[in-house]
Amino acid sequence: RHGQGYSRFEHTAHGIALDLLQYVPLEDPVKISRLTIRDTSGRARRLSVTAYAEWVLGPSRAASAFTVVTELDAQTGALLARNPWNAAFGSRVAFADLGGRQTAWTGDRREFLGRNGTLDNPGALAAGEAPLSKRVGAGLDPCAALQAPVALEPDGTAEIVFFLGQAASEREARSLVARYRAADLDAVLREVSAYWDDLLGTVQVKTPDRSMDVMLNR
Secondary structure, three states, X not given: OEEOOEEEEEEEEOOEEEEEEEEOOOOOOEEEEEEEEEEOOOOOEEEEEXXXXXXXXXXXXXXXXXXXXXXXXXXXXXXXEXXXXXXXXXXXXXXXXXXXXXXXXXXXXXXXXXXXXXXXXXXXHOOOOOOOOOOOOOOOOEEEEEXXXXXXXXOOEEEEEEEEEEEOOHHHHHHHHHHHHHOOHHHHHHHHHHHHHHHHOOOOOOOOOHHHHHHHXX
């Protein structure tokens, strides 16, 4: 479901309840994804969470994929990506970060999908597969795949946060990663909601049709 400045996705299967909340701060180019995991199986569980994104950094993946370069930032552990051959935005740096909890990663889409793999059934998530190789660099089919382990007690919960964004420089990318790792993300969401309340609540409509009023006045 979608609300004022956010989207929420819920799914329950195999004794695990998932709640994914996504929104963007008002001032910064960062997409925040907060995944809450609850163990409803009645037994302890050991899981892994994988965040995945395909870099474009240009007019299309077909045109820019072979010039995208990825690296792991030594200071923050975030995965960085840039396209130095993009004439207009070559100096900008994109980043992906699993809240600093990533223990395995790859910048190679081919490795993640695997032979004959697809986005809804990637080879890297198949049972018995080796951990991601931590391969990054140039000349890859670029992506960002980050994994983190999660241990849950019976009826326990855990939250994993994924940040995806782009900054004007590597230094600014590091700053954004550090800032949002430490931020009060509930306060960020309240700020987003308040903005849309103020913007969309300015005009109130009253008609003979109550359902029309509810729709127009949110």
